[in-house]
Amino acid sequence: MVRPKILLVDDEENIIKQMRWALETDYDVLSASSEAEAMTLFDRAKPSVVTLDLSLNPHDTADLGGMRLLEQMLSQSPLTRVIMITGSDDEANALRAIRLGAVDYYCKPIRLEELKVIIKRAFHIQQLQQRAQEKEQAALDAFQGIVGASKAMRDIFRFIQRVAASDISVLICGESGTGKEVAANAVHQQSPRKNNPFIVVNCGAIPENLLESELFGHEKGAFTGAHAQKRGKFELAHTGTLFLDEIGELAPSLQVKLLRFLQDRKIERVGGTQPIELDVRIIAATNRNLQKDIKNHVFREDLYYRLKVVPLDMPPLxxxxxxxxxxxxxxxxxxxxxxxxxxxxxxxxxxxxxxxxxxxxxxxxxxxxxxxxxxxxxxxxxxxxxxxxxxxxxPTDVNLKFARKAIEKDFVQKALHRNYGIVSRAARELGISRVNLYELINKYEIHVKEFKAMRTAGKLSMKRREAV
Ligand SMILES: Nc1ncnc2c1ncn2[C@@H]1O[C@H](COP(=O)(O)OP(=O)(O)OP(=O)(O)O)[C@@H](O)[C@H]1O
Ligand SMILES: [Mg+2]
Incomplete structure (x- = not known):
């Protein structure tokens, strides 16, 4: 078994000898008596715990080499646990070391049994933190580098995990730059299809006449210029995921073809006569208000509901x-x-x-x-x-004030959002009077109407989300 590593740094040979003797049965013990030697060993061996004598210069006890080492080691490897060893009358420097990130300090003279307990605890803390960090890293990796600390994003991570396992279509809505493509990719990466193709088509970037053959492919001679048979993105995405970005830009004729695929999982190449059966999961995204487009008859309602089996809304930053x-x-x-x-x-x-x-x-x-x-x-x-x-x-001196304002505005907006713009309910939730809430709404120029408009849309999307 690999024994945990500890590095002892002290310029007094005797102390090193004693400590080595006390620790050697439990740990892999390394030691150094100068700053340079300590840093070389630290870089090479990467010990989990280090004990640092504050002063490493026998000719000048005011020279705090240990403090320099502490800063250097922690900046290189923040999870290393450092215990400072100081003279009995040097509490001020010991506290400074704690502020710089040392886990503990110990005043000479050394009583080995006591020091052993401190070292054991440092190893324990180091292991716990290491494990916590690994878990955090694993969570990040699992989401392909999607960063999210807010409750909204954590809910989205959970939502993605739940929907990824199935083949149902996902419609991702959100303003430009909110991470719709990143989310689509995460759904694919979390799904059993992750080792199969993830194909992206931006429906807004390609002219209608080209997009049809881009998506569905064409047979040789289907149109002027179709010199050879070509497979479309649907076929390329077979067994994987097709991400249709800017779906709101899709022309009506192609909306019909997409709807047909969603209904019977078959496509036909342009100029083709044989239906081709495909296993493709569809994820679509839009920054448009599709419900408005439906009202204006530019987007098909039946397609909308087919795509929106599970809706995912990316909230703005x-x-x-x-x-x-x-x-x-x-x-x-x-x-x-x-x-x-x-x-x-x-x-x-x-x-x-x-x-x-x-x-x-x-x-x-x-x-x-x-x-x-x-x-x-x-x-x-x-x-x-x-x-x-x-x-x-x-102004640099009112940072806290600014932060407070930003948070206050955020709180008010969120409460109004949750309560669909009903001021009395939002006020109750915030624990303030209606008059106070109106004051804040005016102060931050918040448009309550926008939250009211979300009422019908919000109810629908919540119901569907619960159904997943
Ligand atoms: N949560 C996140 N963590 C890390 N990077 C992110 C996150 N969200 C977005 N990004 C990054 O921000 C940029 C915009 O994200 P993305 O392209 O997914 O947004 P979008 O909603 O598809 O935008 P558009 O509507 O303009 O197409 C990308 O470079 C993406 O990597
Ligand atoms: Mg995008």
Whole structure:
């Protein structure tokens, strides 16, 4: 069995000897007596726990080499548990070390039995955190790098997991840039079809006359220019998933053909006479209001209900502000790696600015903004101006006030959303009076009407979601 590794760093030979003797039966013990040696061993062996003597210079006890090592080790490997060993009269520095991220400190003289207990606990914490992080990572991987910390996104993850197993069609609705394609991909990746093709067609990007043969293929000689037989995207997606993006742009004649496929799972190539039976799961997405299109007779109602067996609504970023900072950090990591820049973080003011922004372009806008900032900025801690926000817009000393406002507005919007714009009910839920709620609605210029309009649509979609 692999024994857990511990690195002891102390310039006093005697102390190392004693500790080694006490720990060797339970751990794989490494030791170093200088900063340089300690870092080399740390890099090579990646110990789970380290004990660090605060001062490593026998000629100058004011030189706090242990503190430097602590910072260096934790910045390289944040999950390492470090225990500081200090002189008996050095509580101030011990506390500073704890603030920097050490798990514990121990004052000399060393009583081995006591120190052993502290070390054992550090290993235990390290293991728990490692396991928690692995689980978190696994959850992220399972969703193909979809980041989501908000309740709305966590509900969507669960929803995707539930619908992925079946073959039913999914209609994903949401504003531009909210992650509709990412969600469609996750449904495929979570499904038993994951090793089969995932084919994407953007129905809005291809002219109607070409789209038909693109989707259904054609026989040789079906039309001028059809020199050879061609298989369409439906056939290419056989045994897998076909993602029809911007389904609202599909011409009426093709809507009929798609409906026919959804009814009897067969297609015909353009100019063909033989129906071809296919096993394809359909996922469609749109940023249009299809119900309006149905009223205006540009989208078929029967097709709509066939597609919308399970509806998935991607909420806009301004309605799930809990996702903004995790997404920004995700994109920062991604682009720093991609552009080979040292890691960057956000200053509290920059976080405040991101939280306040209305995000009309949703996640894509955030992604582009971070990408641009990583390219252009030379700083490692980004300020609002690095993100392209005007500095005077974000007075640095009222960050908390801004954050509070953003949260308050978010709370009010969500309560109105849940209660379909019925102010008295939303007020009750928020625990404030109606008059107060009206004040907030005016202050944040919230349009209550929009939430009322969602009432009928919302009821329908909730019922269907419950039915899954
Ligand atoms: N939850 C998320 N986690 C990580 N990246 C995301 C997330 N949501 C969206 N993205 C990224 O944001 C960008 C836009 O997402 P996507 O293309 O899925 O949006 P969309 O709703 O299909 O947009 P459009 O309506 O413009 O087609 C993509 O680069 C995608 O990788
Ligand atoms: Mg898209």
């Amino acid at each position: 301004r309605e799930r502000r809990d996702d903004i900072i995790p997404l920004a950090q995700h994109f920062l990591r991604k682009f720093c790696q991609e552009y080979r820049k040292p890691p960057m973080t956000l200053s509290p003011e920059a976080e405040g600015a991101l939280l306040m922004h209305p995000w009309p372009g949703n996640v894509r806008e955030l992604e582009n903004l971070i990408s641009r900032s990583v390219v252009l900025s030379a700083r490692s801690i980004l300020k609002p101006s690095d993100l392209g926000f005007a500095l005077d817009q974000i």
